[in-house]
Amino acid sequence: MDGTVLVADDDRTIRTVLTQALTRAGCKVHATASLVTLMRWVEEGKGDLVISDVMMPDGNGLEALPRIGQERPGLPVIVISAQNTIMTAIQAAEAEAYDYLPKPFDLPDLMKRAQKALEQKRRAPSPSKPNENAVTEAGDLPLVGRTAAMQDLYRLVARVMNADLPVLIAGESGTGKSLIARAIHDFSDRRTLPFVVAQASDLQGADGPATLLSRSRGGSLVFDEVGDYDEDTQGRIVRMLDALPDPAPRVMATTQSDLSGLMEAGRFRQDLFYRLGGVTLNVPSLRERVEDIPLLADHFLSRAEREGLGTRRFTADAMQLVRAYSWPGNVRQLENTIRRLAVTSPEEEIARTEVELALGNQPAIEPLRQGGEGEKLSASIARHLRRYFDLHGGNLPPAGLYDRILKEMEGPLIEIALDATGGNQARCADLLGINRNTLRKKITDLDIQVTRRRKLM
Numbered sequence: 001m002d003g004t005v006l007v008a009d010d011d012r013t014i015r016t017v018l019t020q021a022l023t024r025a026g027c028k029v030h031a032t033a034s035l036v037t038l039m040r041w042v043e044e045g046k047g048d049l050v051i052s053d054v055m056m057p058d059g060n061g062l063e064a065l066p067r068i069g070q071e072r073p074g075l076p077v078i079v080i081s082a083q084n085t086i087m088t089a090i091q092a093a094e095a096e097a098y099d100y101l102p103k104p105f106d107l108p109d110l111m112k113r114a115q116k117a118l119e120q121k122r123r124a125p126s127p128s129k130p131n132e133n134a135v136t137e138a139g140d141l142p143l144v145g146r147t148a149a150m151q152d153l154y155r156l157v158a159r160v161m162n163a164d165l166p167v168l169i170a171g172e173s174g175t176g177k178s179l180i181a182r183a184i185h186d187f188s189d190r191r192t193l194p195f196v197v198a199q200a201s202d203l204q205g206a207d208g209p210a211t212l213l214s215r216s217r218g219g220s221l222v223f224d225e226v227g228d229y230d231e232d233t234q235g236r237i238v239r240m241l242d243a244l245p246d247p248a249p250r251v252m253a254t255t256q257s258d259l260s261g262l263m264e265a266g267r268f269r270q271d272l273f274y275r276l277g278g279v280t281l282n283v284p285s286l287r288e289r290v291e292d293i294p295l296l297a298d299h300f301l302s303r304a305e306r307e308g309l310g311t312r313r314f315t316a317d318a319m320q321l322v323r324a325y326s327w328p329g330n331v332r333q334l335e336n337t338i339r340r341l342a343v344t345s346p347e348e349e350i351a352r353t354e355v356e357l358a359l360g361n362q363p364a365i366e367p368l369r370q371g372g373e374g375e376k377l378s379a380s381i382a383r384h385l386r387r388y389f390d391l392h393g394g395n396l397p398p399a400g401l402y403d404r405i406l407k408e409m410e411g412p413l414i415e416i417a418l419d420a421t422g423g424n425q426a427r428c429a430d431l432l433g434i435n436r437n438t439l440r441k442k443i444t445d446l447d448i449q450v451t452r453r454r455k456l457m
Helices: 012-024 035-043 061-071 086-094 107-120 132-139 148-160 177-186 208-216 231-241 259-264 270-276 286-306 316-324 330-344 352-360 377-390 401-420 425-432 436-445
Strands: 004-008 028-032 049-053 077-081 099-102 167-170 195-198 220-223 250-255 279-282
Touching: 004 012, 004 035, 012 028, 012 107, 028 035, 035 049, 035 061, 049 061, 049 107, 061 077, 077 107, 099 107, 099 148, 148 177, 148 279, 148 286, 167 177, 177 195, 177 220, 177 250, 195 208, 208 220, 208 231, 231 270, 259 270, 286 316, 286 330, 316 352, 330 352, 401 425, 401 436, 425 436
Parallel strands: 004 028, 004 049, 049 077, 077 099, 167 250, 167 279, 195 220, 220 250
Antiparallel strands: none
16 A cells, blocks of 8 residues: 555544554555644645544534645545544545545555555546435435444444345334435435335336336346345345346445244245345434433424424423334434424424324334244343344454343333332432442443432332
């Protein structure tokens, strides 16, 4: 590898790791924690490649991309960011970054991308930016979240974006499966090509499959809720995939059904299952990322305000109720409920009573996609862990899994036990069978909020 790399990141450890790795590979490296310094180097003509963080102490790396392009046309910029959201990746694509990687990144992967950028000596020719309608649509995607489940999903989405593999997107109704498929298309190499969503009816007739391939023209072809297709339609897809033209479309499929269970029951073709499941993305339900509910609620209230529905916010009690609800309809149900509250609430603050009224006529039963009420806790945990490993697409999760999983389990257990004992830590410690000092330490380490109140039991 040959060339000069400009590294900008406020994390000294990352600067050190990248400097050492790039230097060993034969590059010259200039590293800084300042965006201002980076821009000065760019203006002075230094560097053949820029690797920059997004959030810097003195500016935003994404916002600097147009300036870099103006000062040094063709200078490739690889963006790295701890803001692991779909929107960050979309913004990087809009700003014409050479590449985007979420933190924590895989160092060998980053080195390969850096080598490719340096070999080209300029930003690789790429399709024009997404059309305005696609960008506007992407700007409203409710694919936001800070929980580990969503962070894992973002990382895997970023890795499969331009991989030549079929993608199966699984999740309950309303979790955003179609939005994930659209996002994969909109900032992939195929983003200027057609995005076609196929229903079972589109595959009927002698010309159905051929018409779909003609419409997709090497873009992206998504089979929507493929688990609902009958055997004849499944067979048509298999035959179509076995005779794809060149250029072939990127094949994706969505499902809220357990395809492996359907396959075992003889209701889904095994050959189709393996053709569609190159990479499986499991979109978590809202129950699996409760901590994201306030973030999503703010997102939907802000959208309602932009649409002229007025400024609204939840009281603490109201938000507590929103968080406690099971949301069987997931993000879609949450959005519809919050829009209704934005319209009907007479005051700027949405009170708990209004939330109770809005949720009063809605089912609060958690859908059971697998197992049942008699399922053992160990079986539920096993299913969750298998899903977690599947999210990494055949690769191992980051090291330290044991402590992370225990922390994920301990948090809800202690919170529920504290709630059951009215916030009385002595009674909670007895209930859990642990020392009171141990409980206090875990409350601090897990950042659990304790509220004392009278509890009738």
